[in-house]
Each structure stands twice: as C-alpha cells, then as structure tokens.
Amino acid sequence: MTNALPDSAPGFDQPIAVLKHCHDRIRKQLATLEKLLAHLPAHGADEQAQQAAAAVIKYFDKAAHLHHEDEEQDLIPMLQATAQGDDAALLGQLVPLILSEHHQMDAMWQNLHEALSGIANASAATLNASEVQRFVHMYSGHMEREESHVAPMAKRLFSAQQMAQLGQAMQLRRGIAVPVAAGDAVAGLRKDYGQATLSENDVAADPIVQFNQWFEQALKAEVNEPNAMSVATVDERGRPSSRIVLIKQFDARGFTWYTNYDSQKGRQLAAQPFAALLFFWPELERQIRIEGRVERTGADESDKYFHSRPLKSRLAAIASAQSMPIASRAALEHNYDAVAQQYGEEPPRPDNWGGFRLVPERLEFWQGRRSRFHDRIVYTLQPDGSWARERLQP
Template sequence: MDTSSRPPSLAGLRRTYEGQPLLESGMAADPITQFTVWFEEALAAGLPEPNAMVLATASAQGLPSARTVLLKGYDERGFVFYTNYASRKGRDLAANPYASLLFPWHPIRRQVRVEGSVETLAREESADYYHSRPYGSRIGAWASRQSEVVSSREELDSRYEELAARWPEEPPVPDFWGGFRVVPSELEFWQGQLDRMHDRLRYRRADSGWILERLAP
C-alpha cells in the first residue's frame, strides 16, 4: 500500500493545558480593563509580538478571509489597525463593516477573541500614525498595491526605489491608506485547563452596559 501521499500524523501535537482558574469574581467590570491586564501579562511573559492578531473579515457575498495584522492602539472605543484600503481586507470592510479579532497567546495558554462593527479612522488620526512610522515603512505603503498580483519581486523593488527617489525625505500620506477601528460588541477571554475543560468568559454589550457570562468549552 502506497503511503507516500498520506498527511503526517497529528497525534504527537496533543497538548495538556493547565492554568489558573478563570473566575468571574476575578474579572474586571469593563472588558477593556481586563484586556489591558492580560496584554500586560503577555508582555511580561516575553511573548513575541503580543499585539499580533488574526483579523477575520467577510466579503459582501459572505466569503470569509483571515490574516494576521498588528494591533496599533486600543482604548474604550475599540481596537485599531492600519492597512491599504484597496487590499482584500479593506474591500471586505467597505462592503461588510464587521470583523473578528483573535489574539493567540499560546505560550501562556490564553486567547482573546473580539467581535464587532468596524469604522474608518478620521484622516487626521491616520496621518498622525503614518508620520510616526519609519521612513521605509512609509515608502512601502506607497510601493505595495496590496493584494494585487505582481509579476516579480523585481517589480516591487523597482517601484520602491522609484518612490524613494521621488520622496527622499517626507512622503505624503497615501489617500488609499489608513486606519480601521473594531468597535467591540463581544470580547471572550479563554484560559486553557486540564481535560479540555477550558474557561471561557465572555463580555457582551447590552443597553445596560457589559454583561459577563460563562460559555461551555
């Protein structure tokens, strides 16, 4: 029997999770406050890029798409990232302004999931962030027609060099680039536990404020 095309076994990837119990009594009343606590603990644990988050969007036809982006700021209004508005995620959000975020903090057996509507940042806010970026990143925002097919790496490099020559010091803010804010309606905090009896606590926005409830694992 030919086994050369069989996929590798995943049996060796089984893990045992064991963490401190996640109890309602230990959670903050506000989910952004709770996120800050966990984010600071992820930083203290030395996780690489704890601000990396999986962003899931859907097209107008409901076709899903996910990718990893970087969280660039958050507060009581929501979670901010920046991108090319003509990219696939930008087009998805223009047609269907809802998204989900996932922070996969596996080394500390935690994850945070966020769901909500999405709004475009004010131009001034996007410009402030753009001007704070390194020069190379600012040119890169111009050089990459994100999500479009390109013929080669050389084409990308040539366009970058052309734009760097055009703006050797201060490139302007591209009109096709800027920020989005995910305004949360739900935040779920997941803590791994033994025997797959994981803790899942969800904050759900209601007219009276945030409701905290436990979900079955």
C-alpha cells in the first residue's frame, strides 16, 4: 500500500471548493480502508497497516467532524435562509437525510475506530468487512448527493459576501486566523446603529453640562475606558499627529490632561496651542469632538495631581524623557531604578511635567443612527461667551 501526496487545497475564499476538496480526501481515506481490508489477511498488522490505520483515524477523528460542522452550522443554515421556491422544497427533502446520515456515519465510525486503533498499535489485525463496506457505501452516496444538489445550489445562490462569510466561519472553526479585510472587503464592513436619538431640543443649553450627562451615562454603561480620548495636535509645518490620553478633569474652564511638556505633543502645543479631542464610546454608539485653544494648568494644579498618582507612576514620569529615543528597554528600566533610589517615597514633580487644559470653542455630539443617517448637534462659542447650537447633516 502506498499513500499519494496530498493535492494542493483551494483557499477559503472558495469555500465550496474547500468542501469538495474535503470530499476528495475522504474518498482517499475510504480507499485506504478498503485496501487495508484486503491487506490485513495476507500481511497482518505490519508497519504499512499500522501507518494506514493511524492515517485513517487521524482524518476521521478530526477533519471529517469539522467538515460535518461546516455543513450543519454554516452551509445548510445559510442555504435555508437564502433558498426559495423549488430550491427551498429540495432542501426540505435533502437536509433531514443529510443530517441523519451524519449521525449514522458517526456511529459507524466509533465501531471502526476501535478496530483501527488495535491495528495502529499492532494489538489486532482484523477489520469487519461488512462494517467497512457499509461505511464506504454510505459516505460515497452521501458525498455524491451533496455534490449533485447542495454544492451547485450554493454556488448559484450565494453572493460574494455570503461566500466570504462561509469561508471565514470555516477558517475560524479550524483555528486559522482570518486575514485582515483588505480592498473591496473593507468596504463591506459596517455596523448599523440604532440605540438612541439626539435632538437639538433635548440637549442641554451648555455643552459642558451635556458632556457631563453623556459621561455619566458612559460610566453607568461601563464603557471601556470612558476617560480615554484622542488628542490631535499639529507641528510647525501644519502636519497633524494624534494619540490616546486620559482626561483627568473637566469643568467650565475646559478639559484637562497631564503629560511631559517636552514630549512631542508638548512641543507641538508650545508652538501651535490648539488641539482637537475625540471621545468614542462604541457601546453607546456615541462620539464627542472638541476643538479649542490649549493652555498649561497652574503649578498648584499640576502639583496636586502629580502627588495624587501612584508612586511608581510618579517615578516613571521622572525617569522617562517622553518621546525621546533610548537604546533599549533595559536602559529605560535602569533609569527608573536610579530615580527610585534617588527619590525614594517622595519624588518631586519635575518642572517639565504638568497639565494641559483645552478651552473649548466647538463641541460636537454625535449619536449613531440607522443607515448612516446620524444625529449631529454642534455647539459653537460666540464672542459674548454664549453657545450657539445647531444640527449638522450626517
């Protein structure tokens, strides 16, 4: 007995072809079973027989079950949801038979598995010919039925998006990472929103009050890191950069965070003291955009917040020349150890570390709505210090 080299398998972007390839591999294992049935009386459980038995066990113990799950959990339900008329009627006849045969073949396999295990470890040298032939006959007819009716129907009815969905489900079932969507596939990635609405008649007259209401709701909803915000700044050439930081205070004066003044954002804000903030709370289908002038907080405020931080965070703020290159992680940790040894439990706030406060001039509250017809309410600061409020088109 010889085992042929495996054929090149199609990719999961062709899921029906993958299922057909699985059938071809099943046919090879069934052929090995029949050869083994003829081989054993003459040669017993020799090395060839042991290897053949082990190969059949390996395939039917795992791959065949995955194939059945592909059909039962994805292919068949997707066809039932798509088929109409004569196709739906044909499925009504075929599906109960296909599922019944899956159960019968699984039961047959359990009996064969025990006998093949004995051959694989050379403790037995016989197979029940009747059981082998019944197993081969049922599997062969089963695959022929699927290839004649089910596969052609899927090819005819499924859209490109459904084919991609089926292929991804098959990959995930096998523990294969689904590639990051690219090109046209990215265009199909979307989520429809519909949790809430936002009316200019319902929001607060003061945008800080409105922000506080939404922030409280984000806390109550246990949004992941509701205090995380993107801070976008520009350099002297007008080129933007952004990063995520944590807001530490907000009130009528503005929105405050703390950082190293010598960092990239610190240097950029020193040259161009304007920034844009963005909060995104997907759990609530909301985002808030805030734009305005940026100023440094007073030394007293920076001292108060710095000394409220955990000790290790204070030491790290001293040890790290934020945004500057360093040779290695080991060098960074060496700096930390040196600072910890120098200052102990009471490190002082460095002069180059403190708060920035964005004084808002424009705030936009965005609530996701169905079909990308979102609600957008914007507040704009007026010369007299009041806020103008209006709706924007999505």
